Amino acid sequence: MRFVKHLGWLVLFTACRDPRPAPNAQPTASAQASASPANGGRGASSTAEQRRDSAAISAEFLASRDVQVRRDAARALARIADARAAELLLLALADEDPEVNTWAAYGLGYACRGRELKTVRALVARAASLPSDERRASRLAGRGEAIADALGRCASSEAESTLRAWLHGPLPRAEAAALALGRLAVQGGKLDDLTLVALLDAADRPRDPLHNALFPLTRLAALNASSAERTRALALRSIAARAPSLEFALRALGRTGDGGYDALGTLAAQHELEPRLRAEALHELGTSGSSGQKALWAVFDSGLRSLPDDATLLSEDFGPISALIDALSTPIYGSLAQLQALAALTIAEADSATLKRRKVHLRCTAAALLAGSNYQSPRLLACDPAPDSRERALAGLRVLAREKLRGARKKAFLAATRADDSLLREAALDRLAEHPELGETYAVLADALGSKALGVVASAAHLLASYPERSARTLDESGDARSAPRPDESVIQALQGAFTTASARHSIEVQCLLLDALGALQILSLKDHANAACLSDNPSLREHAQKALRLLGEQARRCDSFEPAAPGAAIATSTSRTQLSLETDAGPLTIRFDPTFAPVAVARVLALAERGFYDGMLVHRVVPGFVAQFGDPGGDGYGGDDQPPLRCETSPIAFERGSVGVALSGRDTGSSQLFVTLGRYPHLDGEYSWLGEAGPGWERVAPGDRILHARISSVP
Numbered sequence: 001m002r003f004v005k006h007l008g009w010l011v012l013f014t015a016c017r018d019p020r021p022a023p024n025a026q027p028t029a030s031a032q033a034s035a036s037p038a039n040g041g042r043g044a045s046s047t048a049e050q051r052r053d054s055a056a057i058s059a060e061f062l063a064s065r066d067v068q069v070r071r072d073a074a075r076a077l078a079r080i081a082d083a084r085a086a087e088l089l090l091l092a093l094a095d096e097d098p099e100v101n102t103w104a105a106y107g108l109g110y111a112c113r114g115r116e117l118k119t120v121r122a123l124v125a126r127a128a129s130l131p132s133d134e135r136r137a138s139r140l141a142g143r144g145e146a147i148a149d150a151l152g153r154c155a156s157s158e159a160e161s162t163l164r165a166w167l168h169g170p171l172p173r174a175e176a177a178a179l180a181l182g183r184l185a186v187q188g189g190k191l192d193d194l195t196l197v198a199l200l201d202a203a204d205r206p207r208d209p210l211h212n213a214l215f216p217l218t219r220l221a222a223l224n225a226s227s228a229e230r231t232r233a234l235a236l237r238s239i240a241a242r243a244p245s246l247e248f249a250l251r252a253l254g255r256t257g258d259g260g261y262d263a264l265g266t267l268a269a270q271h272e273l274e275p276r277l278r279a280e281a282l283h284e285l286g287t288s289g290s291s292g293q294k295a296l297w298a299v300f301d302s303g304l305r306s307l308p309d310d311a312t313l314l315s316e317d318f319g320p321i322s323a324l325i326d327a328l329s330t331p332i333y334g335s336l337a338q339l340q341a342l343a344a345l346t347i348a349e350a351d352s353a354t355l356k357r358r359k360v361h362l363r364c365t366a367a368a369l370l371a372g373s374n375y376q377s378p379r380l381l382a383c384d385p386a387p388d389s390r391e392r393a394l395a396g397l398r399v400l401a402r403e404k405l406r407g408a409r410k411k412a413f414l415a416a417t418r419a420d421d422s423l424l425r426e427a428a429l430d431r432l433a434e435h436p437e438l439g440e441t442y443a444v445l446a447d448a449l450g451s452k453a454l455g456v457v458a459s460a461a462h463l464l465a466s467y468p469e470r471s472a473r474t475l476d477e478s479g480d481a482r483s484a485p486r487p488d489e490s491v492i493q494a495l496q497g498a499f500t501t502a503s504a505r506h507s508i509e510v511q512c513l514l515l516d517a518l519g520a521l522q523i524l525s526l527k528d529h530a531n532a533a534c535l536s537d538n539p540s541l542r543e544h545a546q547k548a549l550r551l552l553g554e555q556a557r558r559c560d561s562f563e564p565a566a567p568g569a570a571i572a573t574s575t576s577r578t579q580l581s582l583e584t585d586a587g588p589l590t591i592r593f594d595p596t597f598a599p600v601a602v603a604r605v606l607a608l609a610e611r612g613f614y615d616g617m618l619v620h621r622v623v624p625g626f627v628a629q630f631g632d633p634g635g636d637g638y639g640g641d642d643q644p645p646l647r648c649e650t651s652p653i654a655f656e657r658g659s660v661g662v663a664l665s666g667r668d669t670g671s672s673q674l675f676v677t678l679g680r681y682p683h684l685d686g687e688y689s690w691l692g693e694a695g696p697g698w699e700r701v702a703p704g705d706r707i708l709h710a711r712i713s714s715v716p
Helices: 030-033 039-052 067-080 081-091 098-110 116-128 143-154 157-166 173-189 193-204 224-239 246-255 256-268 275-286 290-301 318-327 335-344 351-371 390-400 409-416 422-434 439-448 454-466 489-504 508-521 526-533 539-551 597-608
Strands: 578-585 587-593 621-623 628-631 659-664 674-676 690-694 706-716
Touching: 039 067, 039 409, 067 081, 067 098, 067 318, 081 098, 098 116, 098 143, 116 143, 116 157, 143 157, 143 173, 143 621, 157 173, 157 193, 157 587, 193 224, 224 246, 224 256, 224 454, 246 256, 246 275, 256 290, 256 351, 275 290, 275 318, 290 318, 290 335, 318 351, 335 351, 351 390, 390 409, 390 422, 409 422, 409 439, 422 439, 422 454, 439 454, 439 489, 454 489, 454 508, 489 508, 489 526, 508 526, 578 597, 597 690
Parallel strands: none
Antiparallel strands: 578 587, 578 706, 587 690, 621 628, 628 674, 659 674, 659 690
């Protein structure tokens, strides 16, 4: 499961957030009877949370003398976060227990949309009654932090002005307000000029500068000229001083234009800087389009004057090296000789499989740059000595796609769209958008929708949703171009089968993409799939079903209500701290699970590990400096263990470097995939289920590294 495959690696906000809080029905008599502290409040709250049934939690839970009953009720309501839950959470916000308050504020932030004024005023009033120097007592955010974050989620002008004022207050509240303004920047897409000035002032003050003040700027696409100049100066000063705000300062440079790109290039070439930070600098340049390419090639020339040795390739220094090579694009502004040397990097018989894999990646990436548009370049064909090489095929595909698909080039490309290797096939499908000249696209997509590989189906569905005209037959039998009024029948039939397969495998992500395609193509004959999804208890399915149904003509259709399923068998939970020891071909790695906040997800992962699910699995995704991800048997990010998806057990917890979470493609879509954070990224906080902490060594991991064996042990 990918964070968000087609929108870039930092766009992670589908997460566990449901944009439309759903009003559930009023409590039934049976629900009221079961939802009382006398009948086992804690168990009832947990069951209601998993069923997303706020009607099963009565106000009595929040009035219980047992503080743990009140905490569990507030936590369940915060994770349900529908309209009824929001009303009860307003009561919990006044509770005397700090943890109940924290959960209440967190849930109110999630449920804020459509009730901003009432929620913001309640949050601000509660904040006014809290001590200014209150500290958190556990891993959960403190009350002040949770209230500030909730204001950021509300993203109203009143919330922004309040948070801006808090920047001038006591330090803990000011730091929380800065982080919350980063949340608000994402929710609203911008910040007021007054807020930008206040943040820069807070970062620049001589005494007690705010460490988090530059974070909101990293969540904006760009800055105006005056803010950019000042931000660049502040960021460079923080980086030179190795200030606690170093990570945010580095990312902020990427928002400051050409001067920032030059500075990032200089930093990326400084080997005294931590490898993960160099990788971040390179990523910022890589996402800046053509503007960052000259700086990247300058880093290539200065940083790779000699070929990396084997020890370097097996260390965490491989992260920035691969980040640099992967970010480079044509035209070539750097040294041809150095690029040629990299493409000819020696692979020895004695090299380990891990070392060979990393060398092959560098060789093939360099060869693809040198090849230009010649997909039969001898250097490219020889970049991997293995007879059936995925890396070589993927590099060749990048070269193939650089020109229009005609003749032999077209034949080679079509072969990739039918490849047995699902990753190669997905990559070819993703490239189809660049080639409208390919008249057979409808047939390629129909074939792909029938694949057993979920990632192949997902890629086809995404293309159909983005380019619905590509579903039509645009060539007649004689090869002449013509227009078609509707999707080809083969595509319609293939979509029907794809829905059945994705549903049977409990793939919410693929079902959502298929619903997007159904709506974009306006296929009325498949409307039943959208109607069924509209009634689902899964919020991601309901959201995509509503969009599809409106495209199918039901402009007023809403899918924000559902009937919770009847309670079934007890759901397995974990209660003890456990360590997962992973023997990998990149060295030993560990994860320590703490089931306090996500007992169901931890139990699922441990059960999978116990039966050997993770043995032999690839680490399929690594973004140096950001995240490492594993848990998909197919290795493309779309698969899982084919069980019903996990409910999000999100919490107001900071995802620090080394945190472990459940990977998602929307709310309540988690399965077997886990991610380990390699840096501090506050926009992840509260958006993913937090499971525990990873041990050292994850910075050494690269895509394709394999988990040989996973072993469970107890933690004292």
